[in-house]
Amino acid sequence: MKNKFLLILLLSSVFCLAQSSKTENIQILIDSVANRMIKKPLIHSTSIAIVYQGKEFIGHYGELEKGKKNCPDNKTIYEIGSISKTFAGTLAAKAVCEKKLNIEDEIQKYLPEDYPNLKYGNQPILIKHLLSHTSGLPNMLPLEANTILQNFLNHETPAKIDELYKNYGEKDFLRDLHKVKIDTVPGYKYSYSSTGSLLVAFILEKVYKTKYEKLLTDFLTNDIAMQNTKINLSNQETKKLAVGYHSDNSVITSPMPQLPWGASGNMKSTVPDMIKYIKFELENNKIVAESHQPIVKFSKEFSIGYFWNIDTDDQKLGTFYIHHGGVPRSQCFIYIIPKYDLGAFIISNQSGADTAKVMSEAINEIFGKMTLIEKNI
Structure with a gap:
């Protein structure tokens, strides 16, 4: 009996050491990849968060301002850009689960006046078309924004966008919606649309009779315990907002600049809060499961859920969910990989031609080497 107890104790110790070794190796891997990443041209800081089988790994690297030794930390607030859309999609999935919303509904049902232009022939735009970027709506309203963004890397682009959206509110958006022309049958052609995500926020306001920002903040606080994720910051919070750089x-x-409703790209968050979001996504509760349902399958490898890009092309990772976020002074990615109970968030306070490529290469290297660590433990 004594020998059996000693064997159990020995095996338990070996297991604990193996787990400790795995944890240390993963953190060393993340540190190594990140420290090489910030040596790339223009990219001088990054924050990375990994959730793996319930364990959390967070790292902050480099300097937010070159030469100032101001490394980001857990209190740094980042602009997460279009990852904001996944939150709008989650709230839409919640509304569906609560039977408050049917994504087969025509959007006209929720609009304050008649928009005969929001259809192609007799084919109207449905809510599911907004969620899957197949509505045929333009990326941005007002329409001039799309022309400006064609030259995204131009140094004058951020200032032009700032000027365009100065005092541009919800009434202006609904006015400009009349100027849209749909030139293809909704539901088939992928065409990325921030306009569509703003309309989802507007529809959710009608469904819940609550302003979108409050609806979002209440959900994040009560359901995910995300206390530091929001659209608008207080003066005190603004002091913690990461500075950033556009192009070169x-x-x-x-x-x-603030866009109407803020659902397309105005959310700000901290890395610890994004860890909570990843964990929420990996729980696969009924809201998450609904938001991950493919709405449109474009190919065997790619489909769209409630604003989530669904990738089935990687045999090793299995089906996973991904979204990129970008504003003129930061870019980021979020990955949700259920097969390995794995999720990741990576962000840099630089937004240029190669930022997304550099970040995706870094995360792919981490994922690839994590599987080797798992095998060797």
């Missing part, structure tokens, strides 16, 4: 401009760029 060495001058600090102003924050993304």
Whole structure:
């Protein structure tokens, strides 16, 4: 009996050491990849968060401002850009689960006046078309924004966007919606649309009779315990907002201007809060399961859920969910990989031609080497 107890104790110790070794190796891997990443041209800081089988790994690297030794930390607030859309999709999935919303509904049902232009022939735009970027709506309203963004890397682009959206509110958006022309049958052609995500926020306001920002904040606080994720910041919170750089401009760029409802790209968050979001997504509760349902399958490898890009092309990772976020002074990615109970968030306070490529290469290297660590433990 004594020998059996000693054997159990020995095996338990070996297991604990193996787990400890695995944890240390993963953190060393993340540190190594990140420290090489910030040596790339223009990218001088990054924050990375990994959730793996319930364990959390967070790392902050480099300097937010070159030469100032101001490394980001857990209190740094980042602009997460279009990852904001996944939150709008989650709230839409919640409304569906609560039977408050049917994604087969025509959007006209929720609009304050008649929009005969929001259809192609007799084919109207449905809510599911907004969620899957197949509505045929333009990326941005007002329409001039799309012309400006064609030259995204131009140093004058952020200032032009700032000027365009100065005092641009919800009434202006609904007015400009009349100017849209749908040139293809909704539901088939992928065409990325921030306009569509703003309309989802507007529809959710009608469904819940609550302003979108409050609806979002209440959900994040009560359901996910995300206390530091929001659309608008207080004066005190603004002091913690990461500075950032656009293209190859060495001058600090102003924050993304406020868009109506803020659902397309105005959310801000901290890395610990994004860890909570990843964990929520990996729980696969009924809201998450609904939001991950493919709405449109474009190919065997790619489909769209409630604003989530669904990738089935990687045999090793299995089906996973991904979204990129970008504003003129930061870019980021979020990955949800259920097969391995794995999720990741990576962000840099630089937004240029190669930022997304550099970040995706870094995360792919981490994922690839994590599987080797798992095998060797």
